Amino acid sequence: MLARLKEDISCVFARDPAAQSAFEVVTTYPGFHAVLIHRCSHWLWLRGFRWAGRYVSFLGRWLTGIEIHPGAQIGRRFFIDHGMGVVIGETAVIGDDCTLYHGVTLGGTSWNKGKRHPTLGNGVVIGAGAKVLGPIEIGDGARVGSNSVVVKSVPVGVTVVGIPAHIVDAKAKQEKARRDAMAQKIGFDAYGATSDMPDPIANAINLMLDHIHQLDKQIADMQQVLHDAGIDCHRQTIPALDDCEIKDKQ
Numbered sequence: 377m378l379a380r381l382k383e384d385i386s387c388v389f390a391r392d393p394a395a396q397s398a399f400e401v402v403t404t405y406p407g408f409h410a411v412l413i414h415r416c417s418h419w420l421w422l423r424g425f426r427w428a429g430r431y432v433s434f435l436g437r438w439l440t441g442i443e444i445h446p447g448a449q450i451g452r453r454f455f456i457d458h459g460m461g462v463v464i465g466e467t468a469v470i471g472d473d474c475t476l477y478h479g480v481t482l483g484g485t486s487w488n489k490g491k492r493h494p495t496l497g498n499g500v501v502i503g504a505g506a507k508v509l510g511p512i513e514i515g516d517g518a519r520v521g522s523n524s525v526v527v528k529s530v531p532v533g534v535t536v537v538g539i540p541a542h543i544v545d546a547k548a549k550q551e552k553a554r555r556d557a558m559a560q561k562i563g564f565d566a567y568g569a570t571s572d573m574p575d576p577i578a579n580a581i582n583l584m585l586d587h588i589h590q591l592d593k594q595i596a597d598m599q600q601v602l603h604d605a606g607i608d609c610h611r612q613t614i615p616a617l618d619d620c621e622i623k624d625k626q
Contacts, residue, residue: 380452384411387453391475406440407456413439417446448482451498458504465493470500471516477504485510485527497532 388401388408395401401408413436421429429446437443441460444450448464451472456462458478464470467490468482480502484492494508497515502508503522514520515532524541535544602609 381412383453384408384455387455387473391455392457406442407459410436410440410442410444410456410459410462411450411454414444414446414448414450417444418448418450421446448493467491467511468493469495471496471498473499475501477502477506477522479505481507481509483507483509494526 385398385401385408388405389395395405413432417429417432417436419429420426420432426446433444433446442456442462444462444464445466445468447466448468448470450464450470451474453473454470455475456477457475461479462476463481463483465482465484467484470482474496482494482496486492491511493511495511495513496502496508497513497518499517500514500520501518502514502520503524505523506520506526507524508514508520508526510527512526512529514526514530515534517533518530519535520526520530520541521535521537523539524537525539526536526541528540530536530541531543536542537544599609
């Protein structure tokens, strides 16, 4: 028991640079208090003292602003940062070394008995305000962006964002970097003109940047053919948009 307590204190220092001392963590961190109270309520729940477990859980909610059902299964070194508004349902399962921020909900999407809440693997981080709903699985090391709504299982080690949440695609990042480089080249500020925006103007700008990029490539190819044929086309130096430049911007 003492070893688990030391683990819980140590994980706070590992994930919150604002922590100053063990005394501060023990006396002022509601996430730490919520985990301790849940261990008590869960112990009662497993031994058939259901009302007592719920009452202890209720007291924990009143004291910390964090609601953890006594039936939820929580692994080691679990850290809730800030904590206010966190809700963890009865059949939720949380692995080791997970981190939740304030406003997170691990909720259900059904009124039926049985498994209806999420299962989190080891090392999962869920950002502030995110909602993870239903009997889905969040793979080891996955990240859920703030205010995202996750209703489908998430693979191991990926990052998901949005409503509904979708995987952040590395190719999409590269495409955005290429567009930003093209926009800078032509003197246009493309701030906010992302590929997933519903704004038709932003979509048109992205298509225009893609079109300019293709025209640049075609003109460069034509100039090279003319040069090889011995025709001087008075080529002017144009800033290149190659893969190296894109990688530098990532």
